[in-house]
Each structure stands twice: as C-alpha cells, then as structure tokens.
Amino acid sequence: MNNLVLSLAPKLTNLQTLVLRQDKPQLLDNAIETIANCCHDLQDLDLSKSFKLSDHSLYALAHGCPNLVKLNISGCSAFSDTALVYLASFCRKIKYLNLCGCVKAASDEALKAIGHNCNQLKSLNLGWCEQVGDAGVKCLAYGCPDLRALDLCGCVLITDDSVVALANNCLHLRSLGLYYCQNITDKAMYSLAYSRVKNKREMLTSMKNRYEDEGLMNLNVSQCTALTPPAVQAVCDSFPALHTCSGRHSLMISGCLNLTSVHCACTVQAHQAASAFSHPAH
Numbered sequence: 001m002n003n004l005v006l007s008l009a010p011k012l013t014n015l016q017t018l019v020l021r022q023d024k025p026q027l028l029d030n031a032i033e034t035i036a037n038c039c040h041d042l043q044d045l046d047l048s049k050s051f052k053l054s055d056h057s058l059y060a061l062a063h064g065c066p067n068l069v070k071l072n073i074s075g076c077s078a079f080s081d082t083a084l085v086y087l088a089s090f091c092r093k094i095k096y097l098n099l100c101g102c103v104k105a106a107s108d109e110a111l112k113a114i115g116h117n118c119n120q121l122k123s124l125n126l127g128w129c130e131q132v133g134d135a136g137v138k139c140l141a142y143g144c145p146d147l148r149a150l151d152l153c154g155c156v157l158i159t160d161d162s163v164v165a166l167a168n169n170c171l172h173l174r175s176l177g178l179y180y181c182q183n184i185t186d187k188a189m190y191s192l193a194y195s196r197v198k199n200k201r202e203m204l205t206s207m208k209n210r211y212e213d214e215g216l217m218n219l220n221v222s223q224c225t226a227l228t229p230p231a232v233q234a235v236c237d238s239f240p241a242l243h244t245c246s247g248r249h250s251l252m253i254s255g256c257l258n259l260t261s262v263h264c265a266c267t268v269q270a271h272q273a274a275s276a277f278s279h280p281a282h
C-alpha cells in the first residue's frame, strides 16, 4: 500500500478526499510526505490506525495541506503533542477531527492550540485520551463556539469545570460523550440543563435558529457513577431529543445502577396511558 501511494499521489494533484484506513498498518512517513507535497487541495484525510507514522507526517501535512477540513488520525498513537500543536497552527480550517486513542498527542497544550487556531471546529473525538484535563477542554469551549459533537469518553481527568465551560460557551452542542468520566457530578448535569433554559430564552428574543436549535441529541453518561437521578432527569427534561426508551437510547446511562429511575417523556406518557386504561374511573 505504501508503494501504491508513493506512485499514485504525484498523479492526483487535485485530490480532495483520501481514505487510507488500514487493518494492518503499512503506511510510512514517506507516503504521507508525498501526499502533502503533491495534493495541496486535500480536504478530507483518513489515516486511522496508521501507528507506524511519526511526527514527520504531521509536520508534512501542516505545510502541504492547509485546506484540511476533516482529519482522522484515530489510533495513531505515535504522534506527539508538539506535532499536533504545529498542525493546528497551519491547518486552521479543520472542522472534523478524530484523535481517539492519540494518547500522547492529545494533551492540554494541543487542545489550547486547537482552541486558539481552529475556531470552526464542529466535531472532535478525544476518546481515551487520558492526558486531557479541564485546562484543555476549557480552551476548546472558549475557542470553538460552533462545536456540535465532543467525545470525551475515558478522559478520566476531566471534572465538572469542563462540562460547565462547554454548557456556557458551546450552545450548539448536539452530542457529548462522558462515558467513564467518573469525576463528573450533578453540577455538570445542572449546568447542561440550565444552558438549555438560557439558550431558549435567548432564542426567543433573537428569533433566530428557532428550528435548528434542538439542543443535545446525544448524551452518554454511562459509568459516571457519581450522578444522581434528579440531576440526570433535569437534563432529560430540558432536551426533548434525549431518550432512555428502548430503541432510541440517546441518553445513555448504562452502568449507573442508581439512575434506573430516570425516564424520558415517552416512558412517562406510556405509563400514564397504561394506568388510565387500567383505572378508567380516573
């Protein structure tokens, strides 16, 4: 595969999308350097699981592909945060970034650089990036107000401070993954629920985005064992697109044994309909 890329890239100078997803990693830095030298219009690049690549690849992309909008380097565990900081300062049009499993690259320093440079960011996957802390997430929240999807699953260091910053600054957030973030408490849930109330009020006065702003549509708090039912219920009640009912499961609470009493509106309605049927006198 590496040789194929080396021979084809110089002939594909107008290339905009390139998916180099591999089951068995074969790509080497010289292939990515050739792509970066030849394909300056590249907007969408998928290098997931290329764990033989080193920082040289990110430096080459930073120089050769400033128009990148979508970059997937999930599982590229050899990249360092110095190289990611560098990339963020050149590729400032990035909207979709997948860093899942980039444990070394996704540091708070790297998130600061992303928040500072990539202000159009809409989607970021930081799954299992265990170095990520509140300082980095806060920089993202302040720098990327258009963020729609953020996956922080397994980011074990983050606390309520991260979620509060996101709730206050990223009012278009649709999907938030907090799986296994065990420092998260009710405070985070209430800040999300309150952001909805505040956002609704602002929408009514400005009358804009009335139809597209549905708020959170996906929230994963599975294994966040410190959460209590009233706080999670408050979030569920604030965002009508969040469901716990079977088949929809857009509010994921598995592993939280004390949250079994949290229910979406349809479950409550179904219960009311059932009890009205069984007690017709009421």
Ligand SMILES: [Zn+2]
Pocket (backbone or CB within 6 Å): 242, 243, 244, 245, 248, 264, 265, 266, 267
């Ligand atoms: Zn439901």
